Amino acid sequence: MLSSPNRLLGTIFGVFFIAIGVxxxxxxxxxxxxxLFGVNLLHNFAHLLIGLILAVAAIxxxxxxxxxxNSIVGAAYLVLGIAGLFLLGTPVNFLAINAPDNVLHFAxxxxxxxxxxxxxxxxxxxxxx
Amino acid sequence: MTPSLPPLSPVLRIWLGxxxxxxxxxxxxxxxxxxxxxxxxxxxxxxxxFAWGTFCFARDEPPLQRLAxxxxxxxxxxxxxxxxxxxxxxxxxxxxxxxxxxxxxSTLLDTVVAxxxxxxxxxxxxxxxxxxxxxxxxxxxxxxxxxPDAGQRSSGDPGTPHPVPESSPAQTVRFLLGVALGALxxxxxxxxxxxxxxAGQFPSVHELNLPGLHLH
Numbered sequence: 001m002l003s004s005p006n007r008l009l010g011t012i013f014g015v016f017f018i019a020i021g022v023x024x025x026x027x028x029x030x031x032x033x034x035x036l037f038g039v040n041l042l043h044n045f046a047h048l049l050i051g052l053i054l055a056v057a058a059i060x061x062x063x064x065x066x067x068x069x070n071s072i073v074g075a076a077y078l079v080l081g082i083a084g085l086f087l088l089g090t091p092v093n094f095l096a097i098n099a100p101d102n103v104l105h106f107a108x109x110x111x112x113x114x115x116x117x118x119x120x121x122x123x124x125x126x127x128x129x
Numbered sequence: 130m131t132p133s134l135p136p137l138s139p140v141l142r143i144w145l146g147x148x149x150x151x152x153x154x155x156x157x158x159x160x161x162x163x164x165x166x167x168x169x170x171x172x173x174x175x176x177x178x179f180a181w182g183t184f185c186f187a188r189d190e191p192p193l194q195r196l197a198x199x200x201x202x203x204x205x206x207x208x209x210x211x212x213x214x215x216x217x218x219x220x221x222x223x224x225x226x227x228x229x230x231x232x233x234x235s236t237l238l239d240t241v242v243a244x245x246x247x248x249x250x251x252x253x254x255x256x257x258x259x260x261x262x263x264x265x266x267x268x269x270x271x272x273x274x275x276x277p278d279a280g281q282r283s284s285g286d287p288g289t290p291h292p293v294p295e296s297s298p299a300q301t302v303r304f305l306l307g308v309a310l311g312a313l314x315x316x317x318x319x320x321x322x323x324x325x326x327x328a329g330q331f332p333s334v335h336e337l338n339l340p341g342l343h344l345h
Contacts, residue, residue, distance in 0.1 A: 002298035005305055078150075078179075085158050103323070107316040110150050114143040114308055117186040 005119040006066040007058045013073075013112065014055025021047030038098035046095065067116050074112030081106035134256050136189055137249065140307035145245055146185030147311050149201075151319040152238040153178030155231045155326070156204070162327040163226040167211075174204060178239075191246060198246045201239035208232050234322035238315070 002008060020033055024044035033039055039047075050073055057069035084102040087093040097105075157175035160168045177200060184192045191197065208227060215223035296304070 003296055003301050005296075005301050008301055009305060081154070082157055082179075085154075086161065099323070103316060103320045106150075106154060106319070107312050110147055110315070111308060111312045113183065114146060114186045114312075115305070117183070118139060118143050118146075119304065121187070 004063055004066065005115050006063060006070055009112070009115045010054045010058025010066045010070055013070075013108065014051045014053075014058060017047045017051030017054065019051075021045070021049075021051055032098075036100045037104060038096045038101050040094075040096035043095045043097075063120060067120060069116075070112045071116030074109045074114075074116050077105045077109030078113060081109055134253055137191070140304060140311070141245070142185055142189075142191065143308055144311040144315075145191055145242055146182040147315040148238040148241045149178045149182030149185060151315040151322075152201075152204075152235040152242075153182060154319055155235040155238075155322045158323050158326040159226070159228070159231060164222060167223075167226050170207070174200075191249070194246050194250055198243055198250070201243045201246075204232075204239055205236050208236065228325050230325040231322040234318050238318065 020037075020039075021044050024033060024039040024047065027033065027039065053069055054073060057065045061069075080097075081102055084097045084105060087097055088099065088102075095101075153175040155175075156171045156178065159171045160175070163171060181192065181197055181200070211223060211227055214220070215227070
C-alpha cells in the first residue's frame, strides 16, 4: 500500500477526516476547529462519513477503488469549495461553512483530484489500425 | 531513433494544474460584488481555468497549449485595459470591482502557467526542427502515462508493454510530498488573494440558528 500514491493519500486523508469529525463532537457550542474552521453537527457527520469512505476504499479496496474515491471526493470538495464562496452569510449555509473552511475544502480537493486523476492511471489499450 | 520530447514531470504538471485552479478560484470569488458584465467575464474565465487545471491532472501533456497560453494572458491584458478605462472615465465602480491584491495574485499564477507553457512549446518547436517528420506526435504526446514516476522512464519506447514498473514507497512519498508542497504554496497564495475579495470577508456564520439544526 505504501507504494501506491492513491492508497497512501486515501489513508492519510481518511484518518485525518475521521479525526476532525470526532474532534468536532467534543467542541463547545460555537467552537471552531483549531480556533479557525467552522463546523456544526452535520458538518462533523460529513467529515466522519467522507473519512470512512476514503479510508475503507484505500485500505480495504484496491488501487482502482482508491483512485475512484479520491477523484470523486476531490470533485465533490471542489464543488463545495466553489459553492462555499457563494454560501457565506446566507441562510442556506447549513454546514456552517466559513472562509477558512473554504480554503481547506479547496486545498483538500485539489490534492485528492490531482492524485486521483494524475497518478497510477490505467494504460489506454492500443487501438488496432 | 528520432529524438522525442521527454514527458513533463507529473509533479510539475500537477503544479501547473494547481496554479490554474488557484487563479480560477480567485476569479470566481471576484464574481461576487462585480458589475454584471465583469461578473460574467470572471465566471467564464474561472470556469475555463478550472477545466484546464483538471485536464492538466489527467493528461500527460497540458492540453490546448496555444489556446491556454492566450487564455492565461487575457486576464492580464484585460486588467490593465479596464484599469486604464476606469482611470479615464473616473469610474469608482470599476476600480472597486478590480481589487489589486486578488488580481495581482491570480495574474502571478497565470503568468507561471504562461511561462511553463511557453517553455514547453519552445522545446517542442526546437525538436520539430530536428525531427525528420515534425507532424508526427512525439512519444510523450502519443503515450499515456500511468504513474507518478513516468517522468523517470525512458520516453523513446512508445510500445512499452504492460505492466508498468511499480513505484517504490520512497518514490511514492516523494511524489506526495511534491504534490502537498505545491498545494500548500498555491493555498497560501490563493488564501491571501481571497481574503481581499468579498467572498473572503465573512468570518463565520455561527450566529446562524437554522430550525432543527444544532450549530456548534
